[in-house]
Amino acid sequence: MSEHGNCPICGGEDIGAICGECAEDWRRSLEWLRTEGMPTLRRIAYRQARLDVPSARGAKSAFPCTPINIEAQQAYAMAETHCQLLAGRLGMKPFGTDRLGRRRTLRQWTWLLPMLEHYMPRLLALPDAAEWQHATVKVCERVAVQATRREERRLIGICPECHASTGVDGNEVRTPIYAEHGADYAVCPVCGSFLTLSDVRLEYLKSAGMLHITRTRGDAAKWVTENCGVHVTGKDLDNWARRGFLHPKKVEGRYWEWNIEELIKAVREKRSAD
Numbered sequence: 526m527s528e529h530g531n532c533p534i535c536g537g538e539d540i541g542a543i544c545g546e547c548a549e550d551w552r553r554s555l556e557w558l559r560t561e562g563m564p565t566l567r568r569i570a571y572r573q574a575r576l577d578v579p580s581a582r583g584a585k586s587a588f589p590c591t592p593i594n595i596e597a598q599q600a601y602a603m604a605e606t607h608c609q610l611l612a613g614r615l616g617m618k619p620f621g622t623d624r625l626g627r628r629r630t631l632r633q634w635t636w637l638l639p640m641l642e643h644y645m646p647r648l649l650a651l652p653d654a655a656e657w658q659h660a661t662v663k664v665c666e667r668v669a670v671q672a673t674r675r676e677e678r679r680l681i682g683i684c685p686e687c688h689a690s691t692g693v694d695g696n697e698v699r700t701p702i703y704a705e706h707g708a709d710y711a712v713c714p715v716c717g718s719f720l721t722l723s724d725v726r727l728e729y730l731k732s733a734g735m736l737h738i739t740r741t742r743g744d745a746a747k748w749v750t751e752n753c754g755v756h757v758t759g760k761d762l763d764n765w766a767r768r769g770f771l772h773p774k775k776v777e778g779r780y781w782e783w784n785i786e787e788l789i790k791a792v793r794e795k796r797s798a799d
Contacts, residue, residue, distance in 0.1 A: 534658060543654055543655060551649075551658045552642060553719060555641050561672075569597045569671060596671060604664050604668050605634045608634045609630045610627055611660075615641075615647055615648070681711070681722050681726050682730075684713040685724075688700075708722060738783050739780055740781065741781070746759045746761065770791040
């Protein structure tokens with residue numbers, strides 16, 4: 526008979542080492558590294574792209590810049606090493622050992638990350654799976670620091686994991702979460718949780734008492750674009766209403782009352798379709 530135990534990551538009760546929600550967060554972390562984090566970081570490391578905006582009045586250095594961005598290259602190498610060690614933990618060949626005697630797969634992240642996502646059940650079965658999940662979150666955090674344009678970040682909400690705890694003064698911890706326009710995920714700088722930004726934004730709006738917005742069709746589409754980072758048109762809203770995703774209520778003239786939770790769920794459908 527199976528015994529119930531607490532998830533070593535979130536503390537929730539579940540059968541097995543890691544609960545389903547934390548397992549999905551781990552999978553999304555690997556997916557983010559594969560689709561966004563590592564490709565962007567590689568371009569930045571080799572100065573094929575830059576995130577800072579140079580000032581027209583800024584002074585020029587007397588020395589030429591290095592051919593690579595050293596900090597970005599270090600983060601890139603660290604992330605790839607983590608993938609190789611994680612794959613080595615599963616015994617993926619070919620592999621060798623590092624200077625600490627740990628098994629390390631001799632392949633690049635472009636091959637490793639899809640394989641790690643595919644073998645997620647084997648990752649979850651590892652006796653030290655919680656430590657590896659925590660290490661993956663830390664890797665995502667370091668990659669995000671180098672691969673995200675800071676001056677374009679906007680407030681999304683507050684971290685739900687931090688908000689569920691209390692500080693030393695007994696008050697709720699409110700860690701602001703910032704992300705760039707169009708981002709889907711972020712890592713909390715305090716607790717290291719991997720967050721889905723649409724969920725963070727929805728909870729933030731609910732806590733502020735915003736369950737509905739009253740807008741025209743065009744203004745509602747503009748609101749969704751600005752708050753969810755996905756380009757939405759009035760025609761999209763009409764299509765979602767016909768498909769049963771939205772149930773707007775007519776208020777007066779061209780104004781309708783839109784349910785925020787329905788709007789965000791519809792945006793998720795659009796993202797998955799794209």
